[in-house]
Amino acid sequence: MKKCNVTINWPNGVSTYSKPGKGWIESARKAGIEIPMGCLKGSCGACEIEVNGEVTRACINTIPTSNEILNIKLYTDPYW
Ligand code: FES
Numbered sequence: 001m002k003k004c005n006v007t008i009n010w011p012n013g014v015s016t017y018s019k020p021g022k023g024w025i026e027s028a029r030k031a032g033i034e035i036p037m038g039c040l041k042g043s044c045g046a047c048e049i050e051v052n053g054e055v056t057r058a059c060i061n062t063i064p065t066s067n068e069i070l071n072i073k074l075y076t077d078p079y080w
Contacts, residue, residue, distance in 0.1 A: 020065035024058035
């Protein structure tokens with residue numbers, strides 16, 4: 001049987017479980033984290049997070065299917 005949930009470990013120590021294809025913003029909120037937002041169109045970079053070492057823009061990308069455990073780091077941009 002194929003697993004459909006991804007474990008997401010957030011920097012505040014909370015883990016959430018989600019199906020691939022769901023949005024990062026919603027998943028972060030479940031963990032009690034507000035990802036900073038700007039344009040919501042993928043151009044400003046305010047919402048960048050690091051997913052298993054790779055930077056992704058949370059507003060336009062979804063939870064991938066390639067990993068079952070994802071470790072997240074947040075960036076803080078002094079301009080946002
Ligand atoms: S909010 Fe601007 S790139 Fe995501």
